[in-house]
Amino acid sequence: MNIIKTSKELKAYRDALNNNGNTLAFVPTMGALHEGHLSLMKEGFKHADQVIVSIFVNPTQFAPNEDFDSYPRTIEEDLRKLKEIGVSAVWLPVVEDLYPNGEEIDMHMSGVSEPLEGEFRPHFFDGVATVVSRLFKAVKPDMALFGEKDFQQLQVIRKMVKEHNVPVQIIGVETARDEDGLALSSRNAYLSKEEHQAAIKLNKILKDLAHGNIGEAIAHEMLLTAGFDKVDYCTLRNSATLQAEGLIDRALVAAWIGKTRLIDNMAVNT
Numbered sequence: 001m002n003i004i005k006t007s008k009e010l011k012a013y014r015d016a017l018n019n020n021g022n023t024l025a026f027v028p029t030m031g032a033l034h035e036g037h038l039s040l041m042k043e044g045f046k047h048a049d050q051v052i053v054s055i056f057v058n059p060t061q062f063a064p065n066e067d068f069d070s071y072p073r074t075i076e077e078d079l080r081k082l083k084e085i086g087v088s089a090v091w092l093p094v095v096e097d098l099y100p101n102g103e104e105i106d107m108h109m110s111g112v113s114e115p116l117e118g119e120f121r122p123h124f125f126d127g128v129a130t131v132v133s134r135l136f137k138a139v140k141p142d143m144a145l146f147g148e149k150d151f152q153q154l155q156v157i158r159k160m161v162k163e164h165n166v167p168v169q170i171i172g173v174e175t176a177r178d179e180d181g182l183a184l185s186s187r188n189a190y191l192s193k194e195e196h197q198a199a200i201k202l203n204k205i206l207k208d209l210a211h212g213n214i215g216e217a218i219a220h221e222m223l224l225t226a227g228f229d230k231v232d233y234c235t236l237r238n239s240a241t242l243q244a245e246g247l248i249d250r251a252l253v254a255a256w257i258g259k260t261r262l263i264d265n266m267a268v269n270t
């Protein structure tokens with residue numbers, strides 16, 4: 001596995017691929033890799049000759065009160081996992097590679113980035129769209145893979161690519177779950193044993209909402225009864241616009257247990 005640390009090394013890797021006519025799939029990550037990330041990489045191998053991963057905890061997608069400093073950083077373990085599944089290269093950019101002029105934001109995807117996560121984390125998608133567009137410019141992949149777990153993020157990135165004519169195919173990959181149905185997330189590492197027991201109920205409540213067995217208000221109440229402390233949203237939306245209008249085909253939830261915020265979503269009637 002190629003461990004790429006500088007922009008010069010990245011360019012050399014990319015040029016060599018071009019010369020060989022090999023296609024490249026890209027999985028951008030913030031590290032703390034789990035099976036969900038690995039499933040994106042495995043899917044990448046189905047679509048391209050080589051898979052490159054980046055590990056970069058992006059400061060511009062965290063608000064000052066969020067967990068940037070405490071976000072899990074497990075680089076040695078991550079590199080071991082990447083080697084094991086056989087990715088071709090991993091790029092470990094530093095802040096200056098992606099933000100040479102300071103931590104500026106130059107992307108805002110109006111519409112799709114504004115409801116739901118956009119209401120509760122207004123800085124978030126601008127930071128994500130900015131860093132992903134910069135990562136794409138540096139890596140120049142043929143395609144990039146993102147998990148459906150961050151469903152709104154996936155739609156924001158699709159819009160960014162379309163509006164800015166970025167020649168990268170975006171592939172969404174089904175959410176990876178543990179045996180209890182809990183969507184895999186790096187932030188699950190924050191949950192205590194008791195909190196984990198409450199967290200696994202989210203999946204069942206979300207399923208009931210998506211299948212039309214319960215409505216939004218009941219689902220909200222059930223989350224609180226299950227042990228969640230606060231529900232940011234628990235709602236049925238249109239999957240393209242994330243608005244409560246048009247075809248309603250996605251159920252989405254964000255809720256807090258203690259200091260941990262969990263999100264999940266599901267297609268309606270699946």
Ligand code: PAF
Nearest residue numbers: 028029030058128131150
């Ligand atoms: O989903 C993530 O891990 C991050 O938001 C991403 C896409 C790597 C951008 O920092």
